[in-house]
Amino acid sequence: MASRLIPAPDNLSPKISPFWHRIFPVNIDIAVKTILGVWAAYMFANIVRATMWSPQSHNHSLEYYIITAVISITVTWALYRLLLKAGESLTLAVIILTVPTIFLALATVFVSNSLLAYPAPMLEYLSASHNIPLEEAHTFFFDAAFTNYLIFLGWGGLYLAMANSRNTEIALVHSRNLERLTRGSEIRALRYQISPHFLFNALNSVSCLIMDKQNGQAERLIDLIADYMRSVLYYDGEDIITVEKEVAQQIRYLEIEQVRFPSRLQFEVNISEDARQWKIPSLILQPLIENAVKHGVAQTSVPVCITISATIESGRLKLTVTNTGRVSVIGSKAKGTGTGLSNVRERLEALYGPAAALITGNGLDDVVIATIIVPSEDQIFKDYAL
Template sequence: MLEQSGLPLTVGQFWWYSFCYWGIFAVITFGQLMMLWLLKMGVAMQPHEMFVWLLDGLFWWSTTPLVLYASIRVPVAFKVRDGSSIIKPILFHLCIVTFLNIFINVLHFYITNPLMYRAVGRMVPLENYLFSFFIAYTASFGQYLLLVVGFNKVSYIYRYQQLKQQHFESELHNEQLRGQLANAQLQSLKMQLNPHFLFNTLHSVVSLMVKNDIRKATLMITTLSDLLRAVLVNQSADFIPLQEELKLTRQYLDIQQIRFQDRLKVEYHIDPASELYPVPQLILQPIVENSITHGISDMTTNALISITSHVSAAGMQVTVYDNGLGAASRKTTKGMGLGLQNTLLRLQQAYGTKARLEFQQPVGGGTSVTLHFEGRIEQGDNGGSRSGNI
């Protein structure tokens, strides 16, 4: 019964609280009986009469589990649902009270009464029991119903609070799982990008070695080593300041300039206000790689890659532009492969709708990819966190 009610009570606590409940009414009843005896007979209650009163109190105390079990099975709810009526549960409990009152009076008449006759030589007439039954019936029903309604209410409140707490803990747990999932997805995407540009760079090294250009291959490997070392320094950070991201991008472009030599020119137009803006690590590298692979790789001269950043009230924009063939290139659609797709996925995972990628290829040639970050960086932010309003 205690498990069904959901109340955090031990068996001992249950019997103690029920004893206190019935004890209050027993003391009130004892005072009433004393006054009735004094007014009617002019004498106080006799010990054998007090014994009967004590038996009545113990009887109702012992019925507490039955009463509460009945209240669980047929609760008295004042909120009518599905067209149900409160009359049926009240009639049900009225039958139980009637049965209990008849049972205690029968018990007194057939067991207590003979014992009293042997002890004091007196018996209580049947009329007195009938009188007691009808006099005490209303009071016993009120006490019974008060216990039923009170128990239902307390049990409901406790279960409601328990469900509320469980719901809160479940929501907190789900939020933690969502955060862990998002972080795992970000790490997965980043781990896909690292070998992506690594394999391409090593392929360039192999090409130089095949051409017997050992000096350039050695310089490219050394620069690649510096780039990987810089990546490993920030391996645990999902977000780094833009100035750190630009350092990684410069190192990658240094590797490419070894490959292209004088054919490739790189320009930077960086707004100083954007340098501390936190961005996902290696967010620019796949965009720059896309510009080289699908934009300027076939150009024999005057290849240009320009990186521009700008901060406004709406947020920050970073644009990577190349002057390649753009829409006229047959390889352009292939450029929307792993690199840019992962970049877009990383933005969605990290920022949701607060960041977007814009891909443009004007008719006159060239390609520009712009990253838009909504919000602004707050004072005191560092490279390991996002901007304050993102």
């Protein structure tokens, strides 16, 4: 399954020039969008208010709004750089958004109005441009500074919230990727623990046939083993394959075992059409088939039929392996039985968590039944689809 990559920091994007990297070293998109957005909204609101509600109390030109916007954006950028100094310290960020930001707000109003008033005194300019008495110009100045302070404070809170949200998302994705890699390694380890076990048994069968002078059967068995291992290695790296492919691999395995037990081993396969393309862990059926052969076929002298079936029930895949060997699995301590089943359970838990299960038991006439319940792909742990 495809895994979601950790998003690269936007300041490292090759589409952004080194100049802008120096101006906005961190979270350039968040900083630029919030700074421009906040001040664009502020200027738009002022223009609408001056035009529609109080045209007589304002006498501002386009020059006023341009100068005010440039200075306000520049000062907000300075606040952005100050907040970078805080790093991950919330206390330091709060301190920066109090006293230093108050002085930045005062400086913004003072510089912008001084430039607009030049060469006249700033207070006289405020009095004339806003149609207020000269003695009230000081009050207007501090009111404007307080408004700017609230805007700076709001922008700072917005920026910190968005930056923290991004950092949290990156950390979460990173954590999930590490967990996914760990889980993938665990699944591969369990898978390769199964394959050598099968190979050992198969080669031992070849040895027995050669010792019994059954060279033709030994040659056929070697061909079957090669075909089986080729199919396994071909899908190497694919932890998840379709039911159809998995069952095809197990048929090859059973054909190998039929060479060992030509008169005792029979098998049937029943797969519903809607289950063929269902995704399952590769080789998940192998231990169940091995147990059926080892403890069902090998331990009896009568014919044994192993049946593999796959159906969809209540939105879940039901994989069943039954054998008529009549060997009870309830409380069984037969050597080798527990390890294979434990591997299956561990793989299911590693991939699906509690959404999947392996159930073993005895049916009518002590027929041994092993059932795997597997959810659909959209129910697999979310980090497998990130």
